[in-house]
Amino acid sequence: MxxxxxxxxxxxxxxxxxxxxxxxxxxxxxxxxxxxAVEPTGEAPRDDADYAVLTSKTGVELAADAGWSPGDATVCAIGPSTADVLETAGYAVEVVPVEYTSSGLVADLGEDVDGQKVEVARSDHGSPVLTDGLEDAGAYVHETILYRLVRxxxxxxxxxxxxxxxxxxxxxxxxxxxxxxxxxxxxxxxxxxxxxxxxxxxxxxxxxxxxxxxxxxxxxxxxxxxxxxxxxxxxxxxxxxxx
Missing domain, CATH: 3.40.50.10090 (Rossmann fold)
Structure with missing residues (x-):
């Protein structure tokens, strides 16, 4: 067989x-x-946010290559795989949602982001569920496109x-x-x-x-x-x- x-x-x-x-x-x-396939934009995440959200291995690697420092931001990963790459790159991860999705991260952050600046660094095909959900929770959201995804x-x-x-x-x-x-x-x-x-x-x-x-x-x-x-x-x- x-x-x-x-x-x-x-x-x-x-x-x-x-x-x-x-x-x-x-x-x-x-x-x-x-x-x-990944096409980097050459952009780097902002370093003046209260929360910084990374959603992929590729995004973490590009941010690290750009010398990004989160400053005093609480670093959030969309799931354990992204968290592992962040920690390997030397970033301290403080938030990994119970449910490894955009909606899961929004639910876990909840009222904590009300009135806070949140940096979301990801691809050009990121789900609006994440940014819209954070804005609905009262956050001031800035999105940085680190790379484009093409076929x-x-x-x-x-x-x-x-x-x-x-x-x-x-x-x-x-x-x-x-x-x-x-x-x-x-x-x-x-x-x-x-x-x-x-x-x-x-x-x-x-x-x-x-x-x-x-x-x-x-x-x-x-x-x-x-x-x-x-x-x-x-x-x-x-x-x-x-x-």
Whole structure:
């Protein structure tokens, strides 16, 4: 019996390598298909805020490379993976929400940010749930775009496999990976067949915002892990494959 094929759409760096290795160790055949590429803007987070929010490994690395200092700000991470990278870079993390999402962070900060200056440093595709939620809580929010996320040239091998009925599972790690998958499928003129292929595959999404995007675009969703982390997503998708 052949190994099941599982598509992953992380940026083409150590994150993709780690995910591929994890899948191989679980006895499945990874289909690495980077759907995101990073274009730095050259901007750095402000250093005069009361709270500083970082939402990704890439954002932390760009901020650190720019020599950013949070000053007296309370440093917040969207989840444990981002917190780990912040701490490795020498930043003290004080807030990690119980629920690793924008809404989870807003809920955890609550009334603490009322009247406070909050710096949000992230990509150009950040969810408005975070900035709108903080503003609704009374914060003065400033957003710095550290990088843009674009679809890499040549992406879409997973769409070809899905169209051919040869993809067993797909792990979408953000709303943008959903959109870029469909764009790549359309570019290769296999979108209709790729959609049909996903109906027979296990489709996993990293959290509720990504699930909503997938549903809005007419894709089936089989798995949403309790924790919005890549490890939890892979574990849940593999468990569904084995059931």
């Amino acid at each position: 052949s190994e099941p094929t599982v598509a992953v759409f992380r940026p083409d760096d150590d994150r993709l390598e780690e995910t591929v290795t994890a899948l191989e160790e679980c006895g499945v055949e990874p289909v690495p298909d980077p759907m995101l 890499p040239e040549g992406s879409g091998d997973s769409a070809e496999l899905a169209a051919a009925g040869e993809l067993d599972a797909a792990c979408f790690t953000s709303s943008l990976t959903v959109q870029h998958f469909l764009e790549a499928a359309d570019e290769r003129e296999v979108e209709a067949d790729a959609r049909k292929g996903l109906e027979d595959a296990v489709v996993g999404v990293i959290g509720e915002p990504t699930r909503e995007t997938a549903v809005e675009h007419g894709l089936p969703v089989d798995v949403v892990p309790a924790d919005a982390t890549v490890d939890a997503l892979l574990e849940a998708v593999l468990a569904d494959l084995e059931s």
